[in-house]
Amino acid sequence: SYVLTQPPSVSVAPGKTARMTCGGNNIGSKSVHWYQKKGGQAPVLVIYYDGDRPSGIPERFSGSNSGNTATLTISRVEAGDEADYYCQVWDSIGDPVIFGGGTKLTVL
Amino acid sequence: QAQLVQSGAEVKKPGASVKVACKASGYTFTSSGISWVRQAPGQGLEWMGWISPYNGNKNFAQKFQGRATMTTDTSTSTAFLEVRSLRSDDTAVYYCARDMDGTPYYMDVWGKGTTVTVSS
Numbered sequence: 001s002y003v004l005t006q007p008p009s010v011s012v013a014p015g016k017t018a019r020m021t022c023g024g025n026n027i028g029s030k031s032v033h034w035y036q037k038k039g040g041q042a043p044v045l046v047i048y049y050d051g052d053r054p055s056g057i058p059e060r061f062s063g064s065n066s067g068n069t070a071t072l073t074i075s076r077v078e079a080g081d082e083a084d085y086y087c088q089v090w091d092s093i094g095d096p097v098i099f100g101g102g103t104k105l106t107v108l
Numbered sequence: 109q110a111q112l113v114q115s116g117a118e119v120k121k122p123g124a125s126v127k128v129a130c131k132a133s134g135y136t137f138t139s140s141g142i143s144w145v146r147q148a149p150g151q152g153l154e155w156m157g158w159i160s161p162y163n164g165n166k167n168f169a170q171k172f173q174g175r176a177t178m179t180t181d182t183s184t185s186t187a188f189l190e191v192r193s194l195r196s197d198d199t200a201v202y203y204c205a206r207d208m209d210g211t212p213y214y215m216d217v218w219g220k221g222t223t224v225t226v227s228s
Contacts, residue, residue, distance in 0.1 A: 033214040035153070042203060042218040043145075043153065054216060086153050090213050095169045097143065097155035097212045 001094030004087055004101070011106045012077050020103045022070040022087030030089045032070040034063060037102075038083040046085075047072060074105075082107045110135040112204050112219035119225045120194050127190040128222045130204030135217075137185035138162040141207040143215055144178065144189045148200040156202075158212035159187065167212055194226045 005023040012018040022032060034047040045054050047063040050070065060075045074081055087100040115129040130142065144156040157168040161180040168176065177190040187204055202222045205215035 031214075035215075037147075037153070040201075040221075042220050043205075043215075044218070045214065045216045048214050048216070084152075088153075088214065090211070095155065096167055097158070097169075099145075099153045099155060102152045 002089065002091040002098050004089065004098055006085075006087060006100040006103045008101070009104045009106065011108055012074075013108045014077055014079060016077055018074040018077050018081070018105055020072045020074075020085050020105065022072070022100050023068055024070075024089065025068060027068055027070050027089065028066045030065075030091070032063065032065050033088045034072045035086045035088065036081075036083045037086065043086070077105075077107055079107050081105060110206060110217045112206065112217055114202075114204060114219040114222045117223040117225070119227065121228055122195055122226055124194050124226075125190060125192045126194060126224050127188055128202050128204075128224070130187040130189070130219050132185040132187070132206070135206070137180075138182055140209050141212060142178075142180070142187040143205045143207040143212050144176075145203045145205060145215070146200040147203070147221075148197065151200075154200075155212070156189070158207055160209060161185075161187065162209060191224075194224075196226050198224065199226045200224060 035043040037043045050065040051063040062073045084102045086102045113131045138161045143158045159166045159178040179188045204219045206217040
């Protein structure tokens, strides 16, 4: 089945830009969705279809997808952005919904 | 606004079954699918399956086929997940989430989660 690979952790200073990657074989041919999960709260969809933002998600959140890597970018990082971030795709073979292992974003 | 409200925490013994409820409001229940996702302590998100309240079509993750059942009650806009033969590694927070109609794709509205603890 399809595998998504995310780095376990990313650290960034407040006000800087955080980039979190999601690797997969020819992931650029798929649509990638991103979720933010804070502590004991439910996940929140922050990016869908590679780069679209749901209403209520700040413009600081953006996404891109090409080749074997999708990227979630958070500009002007704030302390409140500290969370685990998961990428997700739909696959036509095997289980249809695949999550990456998640990246813990730490705001220094 | 769309909202999913889940049933309360459960404590079960190994071998027992648990049934989690997820009541939808603020949107037309039959116009979207419902996915179930769980997160075990210290682990990532794990997709379990999807059901269409419109026609009852289902799609399970291979790992849960035969051990989990998903149903819906359109009269109350409620989705249910039942997991049988519980093991300690089923201890997790179980989430329902609104998904696309027709096929699981991405989840835009999530319930707050139901904690299921399996312990003797």
